[in-house]
Amino acid sequence: MSTTDGSATASVEDAGGTGSGRDAIVRAARRAFTLKPYAEVTMRGIATAAGVSPSLIVKRFGTKEALFNTVADFGAAADALFAAPLPELGRHLVLTMVELRDRFGGDPLLRVVFSLGIEDERTLLRARFREQVTDRLAGRLTGPDAALRAELIAGQLLGLGATLSLHRPDGAGAHASAERLADLYAPGLQRLVDTA
Template identity: 85%
Template sequence: MSTTEGPADGSPAVPGTEPGTGNGRDAIVRAARRAFTLKPYAEVTMRGIAAAAGVSPSLIVKRFGSKEALFNTVADFGAAADELFAAPPERLGRHLVLTMAELRDRHGGDPLLRVVFSLGIEDERTLLRARFREQVTGRLAGALSGPDAGLRAELIAGQLLGLGATLSLHRPDGASSRASAERLADLYAPGLQRLVDGG
């Protein structure tokens, strides 16, 4: 299955070339997330990521420079956090659920779960956890008001990870495949919102 789109003139994409839309980079990051989640760092190869992404290894080197740099990109939760937290506190619970669903659709997978399912060695897991605490849990705690902000942020992060795990474990024919994002938000967001509000 190709993960890139053809050029604007409608001609087919040539494997190993960089699409003008930037999807080449997106495909590389998706393939790298999958690879670093399923295998220890030492077993992941640039050639394997390139094959999964449908691009040439030289394009990965051009875009990221090295396997270490690519891993650091995969270990970055900042962009997902920007979108997840882009709502005022009174609407954050529902926004979190809808955004999680949208990010899953856009990226072909959950934006946060790699922090849980990584099979890397301890140093890699430590880096992922540290980035997650800083960019997701810590950032959220700083945005919450009222008592126990840190605890509530950890519980919200846990709820989001639980939602992602549930949707992943029950695909492709689970209930979530028959429910809209709005319906998921109807059911799941009230509990998140209570944690946001601190009540």
């Protein structure tokens, strides 16, 4: 499977474009590629789940490979997650995770953990996650152990996403405001950001 495509354009559109079912297609594709190996995912199945025609997916994305590459791109989520100065980053990370989950109807990062694809697909997802999320965050951190701290922060973000997913729709987290979640969860993240 090739990794060269137009995913830079697709990731920008994935960041918030709502035109003509694009968000629904991306959500359905994320679910499909997370729950099934690449070879078992069909454009028709994604179209059915998204409530659109297969021809619309072809018009918007071209091929299944291009759609997969959109799903495998964490760049837009990282742009949003890291758009705060370091002294405010912990709280911003929590608030942004919750906002992205609400906007896209699912966690923007968890697919890296739960993908059932073949080894090449899982390897691609993890490599993209490392490059676009963990390594990018490590480059922003100051002080010792930046790479380790970035991995721990990424792990805590994945943990937050998993917790909110696991306990929905009736868990306490589902009923807590984003501000309350940030009050409780952000200090641990901020400590890893600030550690020198």
